[in-house]
Amino acid sequence: MIPFAIGGLQLNTSGLRDNLPYMNAKLDYFMYLFPWVQMVVFSELAAYGPNPAKAEPLPGPAERNFQEMAAKHKIWVVTGSLVEILNGQHYNTLSVIDPTGKVIGRYRKMFPFLPYEEGTTCGGSFFVFDVPDVGRFGVSICYDMWFPETTRVLASMGAEVILHPTLTNTIDRDVExxxxxxxxxxNQCFMIDINGVGDGGNGKSIMCGPNGEVLHQFGxxxxxxxxxxxxxxxxxxxxVGMRGLGQPLKSFRDSEVIFPVYAPGGKNTEYLQSLGPLAKMSRGSRAGLDEATQA
Incomplete structure (x- = not known):
């Protein structure tokens, strides 16, 4: 057995105010109740919400606050994320902090929720890290999960646990x-998907085991x-396989299939181009209507 204790903090956060004092207080209480926890995961953009006016360079004051949390309780902290400003561009970025308070790495969201998360630049690097004597962890953020390639790459890099902060306040949470x-x-891994409540999401965080089973679903x-x-x-x-059955990672490794959509230019197929621009929907539906009817 290789036990490791993770705390998922589904908190009620505002999209406009500084939530860090509240998050500090809740973490203090959580660790008072459960001092055996070794890592905590906050939800996406929990610190300040999706507010570009609160964008910070990293390292910065918010990240230092998280570093103090980690060092105080001697735990790993996954910050959720905040709006980072780098070279004049905004990224949705999380930090991973070790129990000494050291930032061991940062991950920038690869798939901003476009067109709604407009103004956010896509990250370009995957991030995994090792917890000594425990195992390998990977991180992704919210909409990243909708693209199975992101989790597959993390698993191919050896990730055994995927830590996945999210901010979902929409009706597609059941699909997530x-x-x-x-x-x-x-991917035969643990999936720790932590949402917020209030402005920070509609809750229903979920922790899944490597057989796809629900370990706990929040309210x-x-x-x-x-x-x-x-x-x-x-x-x-x-x-030996999921429930002694399928071994998808080995099958993926051994497959000789070459997926043409991933070849250079493969995404520029006639059909994909026919879908039109990536833009917010307009008011009203055109389904089933010809041009004459619309006129």
Whole structure:
């Protein structure tokens, strides 16, 4: 058994104010209740919300606050994310901080939720990290999960646990719960998907095991949940198959299939180009209407 305790903090945060004092206080209480937790994961953009006026360069004051949290409680902290400004561009960026308070890496969201998350630049690098004597962890943010290639690459890099902060306050949250379970099963890994509540999301965070099973699904109110996972379950699943059955990572490794959509220029197919621009929908529906009717 390789036990590791992760806390998912589904907090009620504002999209406009500085939420860091509140997050500090909630973490203090959480660690008072559950001092055996070794890592905490906040939701996407929990610190300041999706507010470009609060964008900070990294390192910066908000990140230093998270570093102090980690060092105070001697835990790993996944910051959720904040709006980072770098070379005049805005990124949706999370930091991973070790129990000494050191930032060991940052990840910039690869798939901003366009066209709604307009003004956010796409990140271009995957990020995995090792917890000594435990295992390898990978990170992604919110809409990244909708693109199965992101989780597959992290698993191919050896990630056994995917830490996935999100800010979902829309009616597609039920679909995301299915995607989280599917990603866990097809990549034979733990999936820790943490949403916020209030302005920070509609809750329903989910923690999934390497068989795609639900370890815990949160409700729609604030919840702070400690969960001990066993990374040996991932290694066993990848060795003998999910529930002793499918071995998708080995099959992916051994496959001779070349997917043409991933070849240079493969995404520029006639059909994909026919879908039109990536833009917000306009008012009213054109479904089933010809030009004469619309006129």
């Amino acid at each position: 719960l299915c995607i989280a379970r599917a990603n866990a099963a097809t 729609s109110n604030e919840e702070m949940v400690p969960m001990e996972i066993d990374l040996e379950r991932v290694r066993r699943s990848r060795e």
